[in-house]
Amino acid sequence: MRDVAVVAFAQTVHTGHDAGPAEPELLLPVIDEVKRATGLKRFGFTCSGSCDYLAGAPFSFVSALDAVGAWPPISESHVEMDGAFALYEAWVRLQHGDIDTALVYGFGKSSMSDIREIMTLQLDPYYLAPLGLDQVSYAALQAAAVNADRAALDEIVRRSRAGGRANPYALDLPDPAGEEFEVEPLRPYDVAPVTDGAAAVVLAAGDRARELAGRPAWITGIAHRAEPHYLGMRDLARSVSTAEAGRAAGVGKGPVDVAELHTQFSHEEPILREALGLSADVMVNPSGGPLAANPVMATGLIRIGEAARRILDGSADRAVAHATSGPCLQQNLVAVLDQSL
Amino acid sequence: MGNRCAVIGVGQTRYQTRRRDVSLAGLVREAALRALEDAGLTFADIDAVVIGKAPDMFEGVMMPEAYLADALGAAGKPVTRVHTAGSVGGSTALVGASLVQGGVHGRVLVVAFEKQSESNATWALTTHPPFSASLVVGAGGYFAPHIREYMRRSGAPGHIGTLVAVKDRLNALKNPYAHLRIPGIDRKMVESTPMLWEPIRYLETCPSSDGACAIVLAAEDKVTGTPAWIHGTAMRSEPLMMAGRDVVSPRAGRDCAADVYRQAGITDPRREIDVAEVYVPFSWYEPMWLENLGFAAEGEGWKLTEAGCTALDGDTPWNASGGVLSSNPIGASGLIRFAEAALQVRGMAGEHQVEGARLALGHAYGGGAQFFAMWIVGSRRP
Numbered sequence: 001m002r003d004v005a006v007v008a009f010a011q012t013v014h015t016g017h018d019a020g021p022a023e024p025e026l027l028l029p030v031i032d033e034v035k036r037a038t039g040l041k042r043f044g045f046t047c048s049g050s051c052d053y054l055a056g057a058p059f060s061f062v063s064a065l066d067a068v069g070a071w072p073p074i075s076e077s078h079v080e081m082d083g084a085f086a087l088y089e090a091w092v093r094l095q096h097g098d099i100d101t102a103l104v105y106g107f108g109k110s111s112m113s114d115i116r117e118i119m120t121l122q123l124d125p126y127y128l129a130p131l132g133l134d135q136v137s138y139a140a141l142q143a144a145a146v147n148a149d150r151a152a153l154d155e156i157v158r159r160s161r162a163g164g165r166a167n168p169y170a171l172d173l174p175d176p177a178g179e180e181f182e183v184e185p186l187r188p189y190d191v192a193p194v195t196d197g198a199a200a201v202v203l204a205a206g207d208r209a210r211e212l213a214g215r216p217a218w219i220t221g222i223a224h225r226a227e228p229h230y231l232g233m234r235d236l237a238r239s240v241s242t243a244e245a246g247r248a249a250g251v252g253k254g255p256v257d258v259a260e261l262h263t264q265f266s267h268e269e270p271i272l273r274e275a276l277g278l279s280a281d282v283m284v285n286p287s288g289g290p291l292a293a294n295p296v297m298a299t300g301l302i303r304i305g306e307a308a309r310r311i312l313d314g315s316a317d318r319a320v321a322h323a324t325s326g327p328c329l330q331q332n333l334v335a336v337l338d339q340s341l
Numbered sequence: 342m343g344n345r346c347a348v349i350g351v352g353q354t355r356y357q358t359r360r361r362d363v364s365l366a367g368l369v370r371e372a373a374l375r376a377l378e379d380a381g382l383t384f385a386d387i388d389a390v391v392i393g394k395a396p397d398m399f400e401g402v403m404m405p406e407a408y409l410a411d412a413l414g415a416a417g418k419p420v421t422r423v424h425t426a427g428s429v430g431g432s433t434a435l436v437g438a439s440l441v442q443g444g445v446h447g448r449v450l451v452v453a454f455e456k457q458s459e460s461n462a463t464w465a466l467t468t469h470p471p472f473s474a475s476l477v478v479g480a481g482g483y484f485a486p487h488i489r490e491y492m493r494r495s496g497a498p499g500h501i502g503t504l505v506a507v508k509d510r511l512n513a514l515k516n517p518y519a520h521l522r523i524p525g526i527d528r529k530m531v532e533s534t535p536m537l538w539e540p541i542r543y544l545e546t547c548p549s550s551d552g553a554c555a556i557v558l559a560a561e562d563k564v565t566g567t568p569a570w571i572h573g574t575a576m577r578s579e580p581l582m583m584a585g586r587d588v589v590s591p592r593a594g595r596d597c598a599a600d601v602y603r604q605a606g607i608t609d610p611r612r613e614i615d616v617a618e619v620y621v622p623f624s625w626y627e628p629m630w631l632e633n634l635g636f637a638a639e640g641e642g643w644k645l646t647e648a649g650c651t652a653l654d655g656d657t658p659w660n661a662s663g664g665v666l667s668s669n670p671i672g673a674s675g676l677i678r679f680a681e682a683a684l685q686v687r688g689m690a691g692e693h694q695v696e697g698a699r700l701a702l703g704h705a706y707g708g709g710a711q712f713f714a715m716w717i718v719g720s721r722r723p
Contacts, residue, residue: 052398052424053397053398056468057469058397059426059708062426062709063581065578065581066580066581068580069580070580071583072579072592073577073579073591073592073593073597074577074579075576076576076712077423077425077432078425078432079421079422080397080422080424081406089421089436092443095445096442096443098342098343118403119403121402121403122404122407123408125365125459223419224419224420225417225419226407226410226415226419226420227410228410229408229411230411241417244417326404326407330407330410331407331420
């Protein structure tokens with residue numbers, strides 16, 4: 001495989017409410033920022049991730065392209081998935097050997113919609129979606145299956161929100177409090193907040209990466225795997241696809257300093273920790289993670305960006321990033337980022 | 342370009358207005374199983390699955406790849422969902438090919454579909470986010486002014502669109518999968534149909550279809566059966582909103598064609614390409630794309646159409662399958678073009694086979710004529 005690294009990362013200052021900007025307006029500053037950081041104006045390939053249902057209209061990626069300044073025309077593609085999967089497509093494209101750089105971005109404005117209801121429409125349309133089981137309800141099934149200790153979940157939320165308060169891009173949320181359930185056993189603070197935001201990443205191969213960054217975050221492994229859709233066909237307390245993707249990406253081949261995990265619910269952290277074989281001393285989601293800022297369709301890409309940032313700035317030598325898609329962690333992507341190859 | 346990659350299997354469903362007998366999952370599985378059968382493989386032989394379709398609102402299922410993973414044997418494998426507007430079928434094939442060309446996987450299943458009967462595509466195309474304009478006209482209303490501008494610039498006579506509509510529907514009669522199979526189709530019949538968006542008449546537009554198409558792609562050492570080798574792949578996008586953008590002959594289309602021809606070593610596409618499957622959803626897009634793709638000089642495309650060059654027995658057949666004008670499951674339409682190009686160079690296109698086809702172009706476009714995906718496939722190993 002060709003050596004590819006994250007050489008730049010930018011994200012919006014995320015908001016928990018609609019602050020006004022349309023999707024291209026959210027994107028323009030972050031794309032400008034990674035262009036400035038690398039000095040690149042053109043990229044060999046561009047790939048983005050978003051979801052039309054967040055905007056409630058078809059082709060949400062079309063106007064977003066206006067923020068890229070795609071003139072003269074660019075080589076470009078889009079996945080209707082989290083931007084992390086767009087990064088995977090760009091990484092694959094860089095393996096061909098004929099281009100050296102790629103721009104990846106993801107964006108989502110959840111404030112314009114009811115994300116819990118929208119996620120219902122992701123379920124099998126004939127048998128599951130008509131049941132009206134919303135996103136928090138099916139997450140609660142998984143939380144019940146994993147049967148995590150309440151104090152441990154509270155600690156995950158407390159740590160994530162504290163991380164978010166220290167992160168200038170994440171939301172400013174108070175420590176968890178209150179006894180009532182959102183959907184038992186989940187409490188309101190176990191659920192990632194509604195967030196608007198966007199992120200951009202630049203990938204570069206080989207010597208180009210060394211030119212563009214002092215300490216490139218080399219992607220030593222990246223893989224993703226899906227599981228059956230039907231919740232009854234899976235052991236919800238485990239994430240087999242994360243474990244397989246983690247093995248394929250080589251998570252266990254070295255010590256992990258930090259892991260950024262796409263945990264949209266507090267109970268997902270212990271499931272993912274176990275699947276990835278992360279020991280108790282691995283720092284998880286120091287950025288605050290999705291529980292402190294969840295711009296849907298950018299959240300997974302931000303995990304890769306946050307993990308890479310710690311390599312780029314020298315505060316970590318080896319990091320793991322995770323992104324998910326589908327109900328109850330159906331599909332999972334794992335990337336290993338390293339300061340050396 | 343990366344490692345060599347070939348199409349080793351093609352599967353299509355019959356395209357029709359409504360497939361009431363299958364669910365979305367049943368539809369994609371039907372195409373996938375046929376592609377696997379063609380390649381002599383099973384789901385167990387597949388390393389990764391790539392799914393493409395046009396906007397999720399067409400069926401009302403958000404990110405349906407999650408639900409469709411089971412039907413496509415994708416559990417335990419990576420699944421990617423591509424969406425690049427009308428060009429998506431083509432882009433999906435290219436993402437699949439990329440996984441092989443990049444050396445990541447040996448065999449990839451690519452599936453694209455649309456089941457338009459589950460919703461209303463014109464409605465889905467017409468909703469729009471706040472603060473952005475909607476023409477409330479669907480695709481035909483958007484493209485009609487582009488066509489009128491082409492007629493003004495080129496001086497093309499008004500009957501050219503009719504000729505394409507007849508030619509593609511005659512070809513469709515030879516394709517068992519085609520949706521519109523209209524016995525006795527002729528110019529008089531097309532001209533007698535209502536004007537929808539001047540100059541586009543009812544029979545100069547594509548139908549709304551249910552259908553799916555699948556292909557199996559393989560690395561050189563995994564080829565089974567009859568391969569269609571990929572000689573070039575390219576994507577190009579340009580912004581929707583840009584002053585001075587030429588919507589009649591978009592630069593993204595010209596650049597994309599130039600890139601894919603360069604990779605395939607083609608200098609004269611009209612002479613060297615034996616058959617082309619080109620995305621023509623409204624009949625007038627044949628002469629327009631003849632020019633955009635370099636088959637004719639600017640202003641000359643309609644003359645090739647009028648002279649019959651693009652007919653099945655012409656010197657440069659276009660849309661031998663009947664094209665998008667005869668079958669349009671939107672998300673699959675681009676992949677059908679790519680797959681039909683592969684069938685032609687494998688010599689497996691049946692009644693609509695172009696004799697001795699060795700090099701073929703697959704083409705798709707989308708959005709406001711701003712997204713392009715193309716490949717060149719050949720019977721010879723590149």
